[in-house]
Amino acid sequence: MNSIKRYRLTFLFLFVAFGLGFWNPEFGRSMATMTGKNFRDMLGVLPPIFILLGLLEVWVPREMIIRHLGEKSGTRGIALSILLGAAAAGPLYVAFPVAVAMLKKGARFANIVIFLFSWSTLKIPLLLFEATALGWRFTIARAAVNLPAIILMGFLVDRLIPNEEKEELRQRQQTAEAAQEM
Numbered sequence: 001m002n003s004i005k006r007y008r009l010t011f012l013f014l015f016v017a018f019g020l021g022f023w024n025p026e027f028g029r030s031m032a033t034m035t036g037k038n039f040r041d042m043l044g045v046l047p048p049i050f051i052l053l054g055l056l057e058v059w060v061p062r063e064m065i066i067r068h069l070g071e072k073s074g075t076r077g078i079a080l081s082i083l084l085g086a087a088a089a090g091p092l093y094v095a096f097p098v099a100v101a102m103l104k105k106g107a108r109f110a111n112i113v114i115f116l117f118s119w120s121t122l123k124i125p126l127l128l129f130e131a132t133a134l135g136w137r138f139t140i141a142r143a144a145v146n147l148p149a150i151i152l153m154g155f156l157v158d159r160l161i162p163n164e165e166k167e168e169l170r171q172r173q174q175t176a177e178a179a180q181e182m
Contacts, residue, residue, distance in 0.1 A: 042093075049094050053101050065105035073108060078151060081111040085118025086127075095119040104173045109166050110158035117150040 004011070017035075021028020069077045088095065099112050122143060131139040 045090050045094055049090065049097060053097055056101055056105075060105070062105050065102065065107055069102060069105075069107035069111045071108050073111065077108060077111045078114060078154075081107075081114040081154075082118045082122065082147070082150070085115045085120075086122040086124050088119045088123060089125065092116075092120050100173060103170055104177065106170075108158070109161065110154040113157045114150055114154035117153060121146050121150065 017028075017031060021031060067073070068080055073080070085095070088098075095116055099116055102112050102115065103109075127139055127143065130142075
């Protein structure tokens with residue numbers, strides 16, 4: 001029963017998708033084809049990411065993450081979060097398991113948000129593509145505007161979420177991890 005409640009939006013989506021497919025079979029086939037393609041794409045990207053996350057869990061000590069990305073990491077933590085997000089490869093949905101791993105290891109919440117925003121707006125491969133399509137001047141101007149906005153938003157989100165909620169989120173992740181190990 002708990003699974004049904006947890007995945008109720010997924011079940012609702014499936015119900016609506018089957019209904020649309022029944023109502024318009026051509027649209028249903030198109031939707032099934034696109035869903036299958038997206039699923040295959042995810043299967044190609046997620047396993048390597050989960051392997052890397054497993055290695056991160058084992059090889060990178062919590063103390064190192066706390067020292068470089070934790071509450072007292074300062075400018076170094078911000079710079080490292082930006083660098084990690086900008087150097088990332090893959091779609092944005094891959095960033096969320098990485099962010100969860102950072103959260104569990106004790107990274108500062110602002111640095112996690114900065115990492116996610118950097119992943120979505122400052123990825124180096126996308127900047128190179130943007131520069132070839134729109135020119136270096138535009139790309140540099142956009143990145144120069146985005147960079148302070150990313151940092152500001154990271155600290156704003158960090159401030160708006162109460163410490164109790166952040167700690168509850170960390171605890172929930174650690175509890176879920178402990179339950180999976182059993």
